[in-house]
Amino acid sequence: MTEPTAEKILDTKLYKSWGLSDEEYKNISENILGRLPNYTEAGLFSVMWSEHCSYKNSKNVLRKLPNKSKRVLAGPGEDAGIIDIGDDQAIVFKAESHNHPSAVEPYQGAATGVGGIIRDIFSMGATPIALLNSLKFGNLDNTHTKYLASEIVSGIGGYGNCIGIPTVGGEISFQERYKNNPVVNAMCLGIINHEDVKYGKATGNDNLIVYVGAKTGRDGIHGATFASDEFTDENKTQRSAVQVGDPFMEKLLMDACIELVHKHSDWIMGIQDMGAAGLVSSTAEMASKAGSGLILELDEVPQRETAMTPYEIMLSESQERMVLCVKPEFKQDIIDFFTDKMLDAVVIGKVTSDGQYRIYQHGELVCDIPVAGLVDDSPEYKHVGVAPERVMSQEAKKQFQPEISSLKDTWLSILKQPTIASKEYFYKTYDSQIKANTVVKPGSDAAVVRVRNTKKAIAMTNDGNSRLVYVDPYIGGQITVLEAASNLIASGATPIGITDCLNYGNPEKPEIFWEFNESVEGIASACKKLEVPVISGNVSLYNEFNDEAIFPSPMIGMVGLISDIDNVTTQDFKQSGDLIYVVGDTGNDFNGSELQQMQTGDVTGLLNEINLEKVEETQKTVLKAIESKLLQSAHDLSEGGLAVALSESAFANKLGFDVDIQMNSAKLFSETPGRFLVSVAPENKDRFEELIGKLGTYIGEVSNSKSLKIKTSDSNAQIDFNDALSNWKEAIPCLMK
Amino acid sequence: MTLVKVYVTYKESILDPQGEAIETAIHGMGHNDINGVRMGKYFEINFTDDAKDIDTEIDTICDKLLANPNMETYRYEIVNAEGAK
Amino acid sequence: MTLVKVYVTYKESILDPQGEAIETAIHGMGHNDINGVRMGKYFEINFTDDAKDIDTEIDTICDKLLANPNMETYRYEIVNAEGAK
Amino acid sequence: MRFAVIVFPGSNCDKDLFYAIKDGIHAEVEMVDYRENSLDEYDAVMIPGGFSYGDYLRSGAIAAQAPIIPAIKKLAHEGKPVLGICNGFQILTEIGLLPGALIRNRQNKFICESVELIVEDNQTIFTSEYSKKESINIPVAHGEGNYYCDDATLSTLKANDQIVFRYVNDINGSVDNIAGIINSKGNVLGMMPHPERALEKIVGSDDGLKMFQSILKSHMNRVNL
Numbered sequence A: 001m002t003e004p005t006a007e008k009i010l011d012t013k014l015y016k017s018w019g020l021s022d023e024e025y026k027n028i029s030e031n032i033l034g035r036l037p038n039y040t041e042a043g044l045f046s047v048m049w050s051e052h053c054s055y056k057n058s059k060n061v062l063r064k065l066p067n068k069s070k071r072v073l074a075g076p077g078e079d080a081g082i083i084d085i086g087d088d089q090a091i092v093f094k095a096e097s098h099n100h101p102s103a104v105e106p107y108q109g110a111a112t113g114v115g116g117i118i119r120d121i122f123s124m125g126a127t128p129i130a131l132l133n134s135l136k137f138g139n140l141d142n143t144h145t146k147y148l149a150s151e152i153v154s155g156i157g158g159y160g161n162c163i164g165i166p167t168v169g170g171e172i173s174f175q176e177r178y179k180n181n182p183v184v185n186a187m188c189l190g191i192i193n194h195e196d197v198k199y200g201k202a203t204g205n206d207n208l209i210v211y212v213g214a215k216t217g218r219d220g221i222h223g224a225t226f227a228s229d230e231f232t233d234e235n236k237t238q239r240s241a242v243q244v245g246d247p248f249m250e251k252l253l254m255d256a257c258i259e260l261v262h263k264h265s266d267w268i269m270g271i272q273d274m275g276a277a278g279l280v281s282s283t284a285e286m287a288s289k290a291g292s293g294l295i296l297e298l299d300e301v302p303q304r305e306t307a308m309t310p311y312e313i314m315l316s317e318s319q320e321r322m323v324l325c326v327k328p329e330f331k332q333d334i335i336d337f338f339t340d341k342m343l344d345a346v347v348i349g350k351v352t353s354d355g356q357y358r359i360y361q362h363g364e365l366v367c368d369i370p371v372a373g374l375v376d377d378s379p380e381y382k383h384v385g386v387a388p389e390r391v392m393s394q395e396a397k398k399q400f401q402p403e404i405s406s407l408k409d410t411w412l413s414i415l416k417q418p419t420i421a422s423k424e425y426f427y428k429t430y431d432s433q434i435k436a437n438t439v440v441k442p443g444s445d446a447a448v449v450r451v452r453n454t455k456k457a458i459a460m461t462n463d464g465n466s467r468l469v470y471v472d473p474y475i476g477g478q479i480t481v482l483e484a485a486s487n488l489i490a491s492g493a494t495p496i497g498i499t500d501c502l503n504y505g506n507p508e509k510p511e512i513f514w515e516f517n518e519s520v521e522g523i524a525s526a527c528k529k530l531e532v533p534v535i536s537g538n539v540s541l542y543n544e545f546n547d548e549a550i551f552p553s554p555m556i557g558m559v560g561l562i563s564d565i566d567n568v569t570t571q572d573f574k575q576s577g578d579l580i581y582v583v584g585d586t587g588n589d590f591n592g593s594e595l596q597q598m599q600t601g602d603v604t605g606l607l608n609e610i611n612l613e614k615v616e617e618t619q620k621t622v623l624k625a626i627e628s629k630l631l632q633s634a635h636d637l638s639e640g641g642l643a644v645a646l647s648e649s650a651f652a653n654k655l656g657f658d659v660d661i662q663m664n665s666a667k668l669f670s671e672t673p674g675r676f677l678v679s680v681a682p683e684n685k686d687r688f689e690e691l692i693g694k695l696g697t698y699i700g701e702v703s704n705s706k707s708l709k710i711k712t713s714d715s716n717a718q719i720d721f722n723d724a725l726s727n728w729k730e731a732i733p734c735l736m737k
Numbered sequence B, C: 001m002t003l004v005k006v007y008v009t010y011k012e013s014i015l016d017p018q019g020e021a022i023e024t025a026i027h028g029m030g031h032n033d034i035n036g037v038r039m040g041k042y043f044e045i046n047f048t049d050d051a052k053d054i055d056t057e058i059d060t061i062c063d064k065l066l067a068n069p070n071m072e073t074y075r076y077e078i079v080n081a082e083g084a085k
Numbered sequence D: 001m002r003f004a005v006i007v008f009p010g011s012n013c014d015k016d017l018f019y020a021i022k023d024g025i026h027a028e029v030e031m032v033d034y035r036e037n038s039l040d041e042y043d044a045v046m047i048p049g050g051f052s053y054g055d056y057l058r059s060g061a062i063a064a065q066a067p068i069i070p071a072i073k074k075l076a077h078e079g080k081p082v083l084g085i086c087n088g089f090q091i092l093t094e095i096g097l098l099p100g101a102l103i104r105n106r107q108n109k110f111i112c113e114s115v116e117l118i119v120e121d122n123q124t125i126f127t128s129e130y131s132k133k134e135s136i137n138i139p140v141a142h143g144e145g146n147y148y149c150d151d152a153t154l155s156t157l158k159a160n161d162q163i164v165f166r167y168v169n170d171i172n173g174s175v176d177n178i179a180g181i182i183n184s185k186g187n188v189l190g191m192m193p194h195p196e197r198a199l200e201k202i203v204g205s206d207d208g209l210k211m212f213q214s215i216l217k218s219h220m221n222r223v224n225l
């Protein structure tokens, strides 16, 4: 096949099928190049200007998120953000979505998502120490969803387990809207000494561009534009954008890069992974950051397939590849270094000072465009949002009023809702303990990993409640942040930073854009209030199938610091006789709740406004109680409310409880944000009550009677420990059969 | 009883990390006259005697379950019970 | 170039959980005329033209690497280059 | 006492094992590359868990061809302690230092959890610090940990007291709930659970510590004879 000429591309508007608009194409031809782009050039622009690489539809919204604090060493713009944790150490973290690839080939899609996010971390010079993930599937009532869920989870485990980084936490939820467009977000966190930090820069005239890792094949060509496109029935199986992950190769690559940064930092000027839009995106961004130009010789690029065109080589998304910028005098050292680690390293080009991006193949100049045009001049769109009918109607202002005819039945049923039920069936397939640093494993509010040879530990959580964001994006966005923070607080940590994945439908639709913008504003307001910066993240738009969008699904990956590992607290009750308190007031918050979903099969209505001041005070007080060693357990209240939190706290240590709440039964399931369930040893009662003051309400005691007892103002219920446990624990295995 | 043997392989353009690792190991054992190893899956599926249209059935099973058309191809042979031994 | 196709399967006495899982999935799809699925591995190995005694060589490779005699058996076919297409 | 921890490409519990020896029992320990061909300077060899060669083909199969293997066999024949954990156990069966094979878990899934084990034999150099039938908590993390051997081998293992650890519950389909076995000479132990992950209460359990203490103590006793 011969490539179409520049004129033909213009005439047939071929660029449109790659996602470039008429205006964008015109801008490239007239303003940036002053001529028509050839096939390769047009291809490079289309991928670099896709939403996935350029954030053209979202930049404007993302600027609303705060990204600074005293601890932030590097924020958005790098492969991952960096936050100081004292003692000249820092943590590096980021999250990434792989929704579309996972819909097409769930195992490999999820696996390569994990592989990609790990590369973002070690490309900064950091040692990855933990993985998390956030998954959203359709309801587990059909074989397709079960297949997706099972393969996606296997892919995540397959990659993480093999490379040897513990998967310590995450979240999984189920909703019809994700049936054909699952959400697969993965987060990785690494640790680094300040002096070892490396950035993805190609600086210094005549420095070499070195390619390391797997060979380039035709994998995932146009993966980035593909991620910026919607799904329909027709294009579902025709895509050939399937990349296969090789965690073994990545393990070699990771160890080698970390060792290189530690031992031979002076050899390299910059290092970057090849992610979406492969070679072009990584090298062009490295040049753009340094204000340099580049020359690449494609004949040098290791290739797995024959007769690859420049277009294919540049856009390939073959996995497990890195780009380094190396001082020429260390050329042989670098090559020998990687060869010893069973990895191919080859010089594929050099840095120039004229700001042009030039590519040669077979001695011919196949691309000659300004780096700035490719990277920095990408367009920026301001869309206008329109609030959808569902939030504007009079109806929306009403609060759902649940009726609880049998407290016991409602309680037992809610425990087996898939979104509430234990996710052990899935997370048990992840190695959560490798490296022997995991202090709190999956199953509590936040995961905790200690920092070896220090008293410090890092707490992490992934949170998103898309039901709440759907019914009320602004407040739902706020709650997402508050809940993530509460999860960290409950484990004894101070929140210090956030990464996010913002998953939405097509932003060109005004109602979708409105959801996106509103929820980000909500997120931003809560981040500002809690003073937690967003240091990295990812946007995934066009999550639609046959024109129907997923729920707006922002995922917050929040990280906290525990300065003294003795303060680590879990959600589990520890001993019978301990006193149980609810911290924070419970209101009538049923819109968007699990109970509403369960009773009506749908979620509707706006959310009550949140008193951020009050939530912050509650969180600070609980943290203080933990740091004063007054708490035996702490659990934040979220989906399913108090009834669920109480049950979850009882399960791990096989304890029961006997509580009397002075509220009606419905309120047991209310999802008022910013509340905690804590238990206190009797000897600490006075000190705790003094500290907590009016924020806390005593509700009862932990018991060893193997029975869960609740008395409310209008009812009472007692369920057998084993019945509660089996409803909660067996629900998902049963559905997955 | 009818035995069907199904072979599922990656399309040629798809990376086969296992095949590559195996090839390296074979070279390491001193066999340098080998050049290219691909690894695939092999299934033996037994149909009961009341199976009617095995071809159509096996195609469906392959398309929907055993192979992912985005990255794999398959072929199969129908062997009768005697041939299976 | 000579292509060798190698099939490695579990011995009959060995449990094959993957095969079982696939059988359950097939039944789940409504194909109830299936009774027994076993999963094995399939390799395509290319020998260069200077390979001399392919039989002996492939036996060694299978015995030492591709199959574990404690639990697996193998068989192979030698296909010449034309046959490979 | 000098320990060698063998590092294959893809080993990923090598550092955990290294720390277990260095910080757990304060013995001398070095990481040894799979391309080395002598282990003469070492008193014991530890083969770590992980995914050598990505577990491609079959766990342990490709590692079994590595240059270091003859040196491991030599050291084993000299009667020095060889411990294989998880992938290390798989490699020991692949190279024939231990009988049987590790096949895919019965449930066809990778499992990671803390499990209860019974120390069936405390008369070995690896378990002398435990009491007989002691119940201990050690994490497992494997997808191919289902121990298989034929009936004759099983009878021999039983007759010679070669079954060192058993799972209290059937977690993966292993024959006779076998979690770890030793060779007939008593110096090569393979086990699926990870004692190196159970050295401190803060990470869940310190029941693995006694295993490393046993190795050290047995060595000291031998040297002092």
Ligand SMILES: Nc1ncnc2c1ncn2[C@@H]1O[C@H](COP(=O)(O)OP(=O)(O)O)[C@@H](O)[C@H]1O
Pocket: A132, A133, A134, A135, A167, A168, A169, A170, A171, A172, A423, A426, A427, A430, A441, A442, A443, A444, A445, A446, A447, A462, A463, A487, A638, A639
């Ligand atoms: N995909 C997953 N991977 C790992 N752990 C998970 C996953 N999904 C849920 N978990 C774990 O299950 C526990 C409960 O999760 P979740 O119900 O989302 O908690 P919360 O509501 O407190 O945020 C957490 O410890 C979480 O880390």
Ligand SMILES: [Mg+2]
Pocket: A444, A445, A446, A487, A635, A636, A637, A638
């Ligand atoms: Mg929580």
